Amino acid sequence: MLKQDKEPILQQIKHSCYITRSREGEQFVPEHVFSYQIAGSIQITDGEHTYHVKEGDFRLSKRNHLIKFIKSPPPNGEYRALSIYLDQQTLRNFSMEYGLKSEKHDTDGPFIALKPNGLYKSFMESLLPYQQSGHTISNELQRLKLREAILILLQGNPELKDVLFDFSEPGKIDLEGFMNKNYQFNVELKRFAYLTGRSLATFKRDFEKTFHTTPGKWLQQRRLQQAHYLIKQKKQAPSEVYLELGFEDLSHFSFAFKKAFGVAPSKV
Structure with missing residues (x-):
């Protein structure tokens, strides 16, 4: 048995x-x-x-x-x-x-x-x-x-x-190229750090050297810039854009967008 x-x-x-x-x-x-x-x-x-x-x-x-x-x-x-x-x-x-x-x-x-x-x-x-x-x-x-x-x-x-059977871990890669490709993913910073072959502390240090700002500020700014482009130039709806760009909910996205551009995304 x-x-x-x-x-x-x-x-x-x-x-x-x-x-x-x-x-x-x-x-x-x-x-x-x-x-x-x-x-x-x-x-x-x-x-x-x-x-x-x-x-x-x-x-x-x-x-x-x-x-x-x-x-x-x-x-x-x-x-x-x-x-x-x-x-x-x-x-x-x-x-x-x-x-x-x-x-x-x-x-x-x-x-x-x-x-x-x-x-x-x-x-x-x-x-x-x-x-x-x-x-x-x-x-x-x-x-x-x-x-x-x-x-x-x-x-x-x-x-x-x-x-x-490839058990290797991600090696240290170009931070700028990786972040510009993956900024729209809403994952914890430790995931970005791991995938670029860095500890969280090293990731934050290298990030500020590369972008001259913190990861959190850069991610929000980069996502908002892309959101403005998609809404104004591509005529996409804010309800589609916020998910695509890694924002957790529509209200948070709308608040951040208005703060950055002085106008609600629905008014662009």
Whole structure:
């Protein structure tokens, strides 16, 4: 008889389900995520490129990326996706057991579109009964399923070892270029620091040397400048712009905008 887990459930297998027309958000992706789009679609942007994932698609979202997304359910239906979170410890253990190592550092975009594969679909569908019946998958079963997911990914795409088993942390990169690309992401400063290969203290020090102001002041000013451009030149609505540029709510955005430009965004 199997001994019952007393540890907290890992929750690395997640079933997303939304009935709203669209759900916008943004996030820092700390781990690789193997996903199956069951119904509906998702639009993903990393600040430079936009990717569209439709029903039936499989993808691998790569760790250490900033993304924004819009999840859209199908007409008269539900948005549904199943995701497997491949944490670093699981991947390190797998790497040691099988002697697999990354041979090059991956520098491409935030996710990889995976070609349709019968193994992928069978594997994902085997997880649905647990999710749909409301049962919780035990820690031990989740661990087995994570290993199975890694084996299946490598069988279909052996080259993924260079992504999955790359355990390097972000190196110190050009701060000005990174911030001008990613200023619209509403994440904590420690995330920006980590992704530029710096401690938080070093990030703040380097930031003031580069921009001659604090990160908080620069981020708000840069976002407001872009907001003014989008509203005036591109005729976008303030209700669309504030989310796109990383403001937490419309009232805060409107207050900051009026303070900076002397006029409410709705009056531009």
